[in-house]
Amino acid sequence: MTRPLRLFNERLSHGYESHRRDAGGSTATPAETLESDGKPTPTPTETPTPDETPTPWLTATETPTAEPTATATPTESTPVGDLEPVSAMSSLPPGVEDGAVTNVTALAAANQDLLTAGGHDLDMSIENSTREGAGRFRVANDTEASIVRLTEGDGAAGATDLSTYFDGEEAGIRNRTSGEVAYGHGPTNTRRGARFISGLAYVLPRAYVSAPAWETAGSRTTDSGEERLVLHADALRPESERGSDFGGVSGTDEEVQSVDARLEVTPDGLVRTLTVSLDLERTDGETYTQTVSYTAEDIEAGSLDRPTWLSKAPQLQASTDSDDRLLVVEHTGGPTIEAGTNLTVGGGFRSVGNVSADRPISEGDTLYVYATGEGVERTPALSVNERPTLPENATAFSGRTQLSGSQGDYEFEAGVEIASESGDTAASLRSRLLGR
Known part of the structure; x- marks a missing residue:
């Protein structure tokens, strides 16, 4: 070497x-x-x-x-x-x-x-x-x-x-x-x-x-x-x-x-x-x-191919709804996530907590995650393919929020950047995501 x-x-x-x-x-x-x-x-x-x-x-x-x-x-x-x-x-x-x-x-x-x-x-x-x-x-x-x-x-x-x-x-x-x-x-x-x-x-x-x-x-x-x-x-x-x-x-x-x-x-x-x-x-x-x-x-822009090995891990995609109180995560491809797999809900630089599903999560399934409580006392909840009715004490996610997990040799994450009330625009968030 x-x-x-x-x-x-x-x-x-x-x-x-x-x-x-x-x-x-x-x-x-x-x-x-x-x-x-x-x-x-x-x-x-x-x-x-x-x-x-x-x-x-x-x-x-x-x-x-x-x-x-x-x-x-x-x-x-x-x-x-x-x-x-x-x-x-x-x-x-x-x-x-x-x-x-x-x-x-x-x-x-x-x-x-x-x-x-x-x-x-x-x-x-x-x-x-x-x-x-x-x-x-x-x-x-x-x-x-x-x-x-x-x-x-x-x-x-x-x-x-x-x-x-x-x-x-x-x-x-x-x-x-x-x-x-x-x-x-x-x-x-x-x-x-x-x-x-x-x-x-x-x-x-x-x-x-x-x-x-x-x-x-x-x-x-x-x-x-x-x-x-x-x-x-x-x-x-x-x-x-x-x-x-x-x-x-x-x-x-x-x-x-x-x-x-x-x-x-x-x-x-x-x-x-x-x-x-x-x-x-x-x-x-x-x-x-x-x-x-x-x-x-x-090389020209767009000339690099997406590597096939990316598809070895479960692929998720995240968004938010209901005034950012509901994290919506779609399984878009790759292996099925086994029932009982531990999933970590993160908010910004903090871990909100863990959730798991009592059934396998496959391509086309949608996960709905919300959290109740405030600060370190927040508790996440999960629903699969059924959009939940949010309780009154459901609190909004903020900053960078993601759902992550691991299964065998594969780790998977899906995140979303939530604009703050200070006026972050979609363009500025995209610029930060791309790093330019």
């Missing part, structure tokens, strides 16, 4: 666990279990933040710091091989001035900004000469939906095989190793988790864009007419060899023996292709070669 990938897994585990706890859901990590048993109930004094949908790449990414400008005047290098000179470019990407690389941090930050803005499909492979097969890492965002797929190569200790998906309504997390699937519709814990993982994923390619001591090699124009600046490197930046966070690409027990790196970047800063090959020697004398490469392709 490469050092950035190992750190990615650690941050994924700790960050996702913390995120699930903050959201009032399971504290299990994707690599362990997605079961909802043992969900902690937040104290009544907790106050949700105004925007419950996180923008994870803003928290998962370190703020780039400017590098000192070299005192010597940069000079353009001689083109390598069949490449054109750097001066043939109509403009240069951030971090490149006067034909030379002056700020790798700015270059890496510009690339990450473009990737997280959407409209790209990044496919990375990670090869280790001591193992069979290659690890694969894919993160794609077509501005309407986002997917992440992380698969480690054969023989990796504690190998991760994880997939996530979210669009404007649905979200899911799949642990392929254990077979567990979490499904959510609307503003749910599953959605927050999928967005967290998606945002964190963009930090991994940044580590390899930031690590080499890049120099300009020349430029080229593709058959489609896209200009690309070509950079190469035969060494790492000193702070990137064993840097903290995601900056270091070698472990504390390794020495980098040689580096062979190349990338192609567009004038606006999007790294289209990257290859970083490292020869490493461990303190025990073992040597191996690690090669990381990726491509970033443009």
